[in-house]
Amino acid sequence: MAAKRIIIGDSEIxxxxxxxxxxxxxxxxxxxxxxxxxxxxxxxxxxxGVVQRFGKYNRVVGSGLNYHIPYPIETVKTPxxxxxxxxxxxxxTVGKNQYRTIEQESLMLTGDENIVDAELIVQxxxxxxxDYLFNFIGPELTLREASEASLRTVIGRHNIDEALxxxxxxxxxxxxxxxxxxxxxxxxxxxxxxxxxxxVSPPKQVIDAFKxxxxxxxxxxxxxxxxxxxxxxxxPKARGQxxxxxxxxxxxxxxxxxxxxxxxxxxxxxxxxYTKAKExxxxxxxxxxxxxxxxxxxxxxxxxxxxxxxxxxxxxxGTKGAK
Amino acid sequence: MKRLFLILIILLVxxxxxxxxxxxxTEQVVILQFGxxxxxxxxxxxxxxxxxxxxxxxxFDKRLLEYDVxxxxxxxxxxxxxxxxNYVRWKIIDPLLFLQxxxxxxxxxxxxxxxxYSELRRELGTHFMSEIITENREIIMETVTKxxxxxxxxxxxxxxDVRLKRVDLPQNNEESIYRRMQAERIRQANKFRSEGEEExxxxxxxxxxxxxxxxxxxxxxxxxxKGEGEAKAVxxxxxxxxxxxxxxEFYRSLEAYKKIIDKKTTLVLPSNSNLxxxxxx
Numbered sequence: 001m002a003a004k005r006i007i008i009g010d011s012e013i014x015x016x017x018x019x020x021x022x023x024x025x026x027x028x029x030x031x032x033x034x035x036x037x038x039x040x041x042x043x044x045x046x047x048x049g050v051v052q053r054f055g056k057y058n059r060v061v062g063s064g065l066n067y068h069i070p071y072p073i074e075t076v077k078t079p080x081x082x083x084x085x086x087x088x089x090x091x092x093t094v095g096k097n098q099y100r101t102i103e104q105e106s107l108m109l110t111g112d113e114n115i116v117d118a119e120l121i122v123q124x125x126x127x128x129x130x131d132y133l134f135n136f137i138g139p140e141l142t143l144r145e146a147s148e149a150s151l152r153t154v155i156g157r158h159n160i161d162e163a164l165x166x167x168x169x170x171x172x173x174x175x176x177x178x179x180x181x182x183x184x185x186x187x188x189x190x191x192x193x194x195x196x197x198x199x200v201s202p203p204k205q206v207i208d209a210f211k212x213x214x215x216x217x218x219x220x221x222x223x224x225x226x227x228x229x230x231x232x233x234x235x236p237k238a239r240g241q242x243x244x245x246x247x248x249x250x251x252x253x254x255x256x257x258x259x260x261x262x263x264x265x266x267x268x269x270x271x272x273x274y275t276k277a278k279e280x281x282x283x284x285x286x287x288x289x290x291x292x293x294x295x296x297x298x299x300x301x302x303x304x305x306x307x308x309x310x311x312x313x314x315x316x317x318g319t320k321g322a323k
Numbered sequence: 324m325k326r327l328f329l330i331l332i333i334l335l336v337x338x339x340x341x342x343x344x345x346x347x348x349t350e351q352v353v354i355l356q357f358g359x360x361x362x363x364x365x366x367x368x369x370x371x372x373x374x375x376x377x378x379x380x381x382x383f384d385k386r387l388l389e390y391d392v393x394x395x396x397x398x399x400x401x402x403x404x405x406x407x408x409n410y411v412r413w414k415i416i417d418p419l420l421f422l423q424x425x426x427x428x429x430x431x432x433x434x435x436x437x438x439x440y441s442e443l444r445r446e447l448g449t450h451f452m453s454e455i456i457t458e459n460r461e462i463i464m465e466t467v468t469k470x471x472x473x474x475x476x477x478x479x480x481x482x483x484d485v486r487l488k489r490v491d492l493p494q495n496n497e498e499s500i501y502r503r504m505q506a507e508r509i510r511q512a513n514k515f516r517s518e519g520e521e522e523x524x525x526x527x528x529x530x531x532x533x534x535x536x537x538x539x540x541x542x543x544x545x546x547x548x549k550g551e552g553e554a555k556a557v558x559x560x561x562x563x564x565x566x567x568x569x570x571x572e573f574y575r576s577l578e579a580y581k582k583i584i585d586k587k588t589t590l591v592l593p594s595n596s597n598l599x600x601x602x603x604x
Contacts, residue, residue, distance in 0.1 A: 055347035056368035072345070109490060111457040114504050115497065134348040136387035136412075145391070145410045149486045156457045156490075160504075185484065186387050186412055205501045209508035216512035220519030227526035238534040242541030249545035253552025260556035264563035267574065274570055282573060289577040298589040 038070040047078040048129050057130060077133055081126045084193055087143050089151060090119035091198070107203060108152050114160035119198035122147045122179065124190050131189025142188065147195075150179040163200050164210075172197045341375040350382045353418045360419050383418040387483060390432050396493065397444055399452040404496065407443065408489040409464075411435055413475070413482050420479030431480060438474045439485055442467045456490055 042065050043049040049061040053074045068074040090106030091099045106117050124143060126132045136142060154174045158167050176195035183190050202210040274281045346352050346367045354362040356378045364370055365385065372378040394408040413435060415421045425431040446467050447455055455463060464485055471482040492500065564571040584590065 052348060052367075054367075054369035055345040055350070056366075057348050107491070109456045109492070113453065113456060113500065114507075115500055134386065136389075137384070138389050141389055141391075142387075142412075145389075145488055146486070149410070149488050152487070152489060153460055156460055182484070182486070188387075202504070203501065206504045206508065209505045209512075213508050213512045213515065216515035216519075220515040220522070223516075223519035223523040224526065227523035227530075230527055231530040234530050234534050235537070238537045242537045245538075245541040245545040246548065249548040249552075253548045253555070256549075256552035256556040257559065260559040264559055267563055267571070270574065271567055271570060274567075282570075285574065285577060289580060293580055293584045294590070297584065297586055300589070300591045302591060302593055 035070050039068050039074070041066055041068065041076055041078075043078055044080070046080045046082040048081050050077045050079070050129055050133055051075070052077070057134070060129065079126055079129045079132060081129055084123050084125045085143075087122040087124070087140075087147055088119075089122070089144070089147055090117070105148065108155050110158060110160045110163050111156055112159040115203050116155065116160060116163050116200055117203050118151065118155060118163065118200045120147065120151050120175070121194075121196045121198055123193040123195075124183075125193055126189060127191035128189030131187050133189075135187045135189065139188070139190070142186065143183075143190065146179055146182045146186075147175075150175045150182060154178060160202075164202065168197050168200060171200075338374040342371050342373065344370055344372065344380050346370055346382070349384060349386050351385045351415070351418050352380050352382045353422055355379045355381060360422065363419055365418075381422065383415050383421060384428070385415070387412050387414055388428065390435055392436060392439060394489070395440060395443070397447050399447055399455055400449055401451045403452040404493050405447070405452065405455065406489075406491045406493060407447070407487060408491070409439070409443065409485055409487045411439055411471075411482060412484040412486075413480055415479055416481040417479030420477065422479075424478045425480075431478065434478055435471075435475060435480065435482065439467070439471050439482070442470045442474065443485070446470070460487060460490075 041049065043061060043063040045063045047063060049066055049068075051058045051061065051068050051074055053069070054072075055075075058074065066076075068076050091101050094100050101117075101119070103117070106119055107115055108118060110116055122143065132139070154171050155163055157174070158171060161167075163171060172195050175197075176192050179195065180192045183192065201207065270281075270285075344352075346364055348367045350367065351363070351365045352370070353360050354364070354372050356373070361378070362372075370380075372380060390411040390413060392409050392411060394406050397405050397407050399405055413431075415431075421431065425434055446463055450459065450463055454460075464487055468482060468485045471485055475482050491497070
């Protein structure tokens with residue numbers, strides 16, 4: 001097919017003779033149609049279309065197939081407005097579940113001039129696409145620098161113990177707040193969705209000392225628990241012992257009383273008999289008692305009047321075996 | 324003739340095109356007429372000027388620009404050395420002044436660097452290290468920002484924000500901090516352990532005390548009860564025996580003999596004792 005070569009600047013285009021032979025007007029017509037078709041564009045579901053006419057902001061369009069007057073009259077930019085972007089401070093995700101710490105970023109001074117190792121994740125998204133596109137350069141860098149500055153400023157407000165334990169949530173909130181203030185000041189059109197303090201730990205140079213504090217705390221609790229255990233062991237036992245003493249004494253009291261009552265009852269019965277026949281009863285009682293006592297024991301019966309020689313008998317038991 | 328006409332037309336088209344230009348949302352433009360600034364346009368949109376060789380449009384960024392200042396070592400009021408890493412956000416607010424003084428962004432950045440560094444040095448030099456690290460950091464940086472903005476104004480530049488990204492200590496100071504932190508923790512650990520010891524002793528001692536008290540109270544109560552028993556018994560005996568004390572004495576004596584005299588006892592009895600009354604007869 002015959003063609004004619006046309007040189008425009010550095011490029012060489014071959015135009016079919018047929019096209020040329022169609023004449024100037026149809027060619028221009030086709031060119032205009034092609035140019036007009038260049039204005040078709042689609043906006044993704046997560047995007048918005050920001051249309052500029054002669055460089056000036058003109059309109060925002062939603063997702064779907066759209067049309068703008070082609071370049072150079074109108075241009076379109078399609079930022080992802082629903083996408084939540086993420087910035088990592090102090091570490092980088094290098095693979096699935098693999099992280100690399102960046103000490104230069106993560107080590108920071110606390111308010112009481114100690115050093116902590118803190119890692120932060122910032123999540124943000126575009127709130128105002130117009131501000132986001134036209135107001136500042138380097139979104140990623142700006143977010144990173146502002147996040148880092150915020151975190152360090154906030155950590156600087158707190159002391160190390162707060163940063164390591166109770167104050168984490170507060171630090172997170174304050175960082176988010178400060179970061180948003182900075183971003184608003186720069187009119188970035190960015191909203192901070194979340195700030196997550198990943199891990200705040202003592203620097204590795206001193207981590208053992210910190211761990212020892214934790215175990216000392218454990219030791220303290222253990223010692224207290226042991227003492228409580230001792231108490232829980234000893235006091236009930238003592239109470240038991242006390243109860244035993246009291247019960248025993250009560251038993252003694254009752255037995256003492258009952259015995260007395262018993263003795264008295266017996267005595268009363270005997271007295272009753274005794275009053276009937278005093279001398280006889282007395283004699284009987286005496287003899288009965290002797291009967292009870294005397295069998296089985298050594299007895300020496302000495303004649304009357306030998307009372308003075310009773311001393312001679314004192315050694316009787318000692319010489320008994322010699323007899 | 325025909326060729327000349329064609330050239331004329333092309334020139335006309337090019338000339339006309341060079342009179343039309345657009346300004347983006349992110350730009351601002353200075354129109355130079357033979358190198359002489361004649362107009363500043365900050366509004367984006369379609370604009371016109373005289374054709375190319377006569378008027379030229381020079382555009383500048385209108386957005387917030389960044390500058391990461393390299394870390395510097397700065398002395399605080401208490402002569403402590405700090406490594407300060409800060410960044411600057413700035414804007415070209417007067418493109419004409421900017422064009423006349425610094426012309427390009429890289430040159431502008433070196434100016435900003437000089438100014439911010441000297442302001443920072445001056446300001447931080449009037450504060451103690453603890454202030455720089457903690458709460459006052461924001462106030463200090465606001466002052467630095469304000470002072471820097473004033474100093475950069477003649478260049479058509481507005482410093483919007485100077486912010487401390489990092490404040491670190493030089494290596495050897497850092498080590499001394501670590502040593503201090505370590506000592507502090509050791510102290511805390513010791514404190515916890517001694518506190519544990521103390522608490523434990525307290526609890527044990529109070530336990531022992533309580534035990535003693537419990538037992539003493541119990542002893543007291545027990546003795547009272549025993550005494551009560553004794554007293555009652557005595558009372559019972561007394562009431563019964565007082566009716567016939569003579570017989571009681573006799574009776575009780577017999578009872579006592581039964582107990583006193585056991586198998587080990589050797590009894591010497593005179594033959595005239597009551598027992599042998601009959602024997603003697």
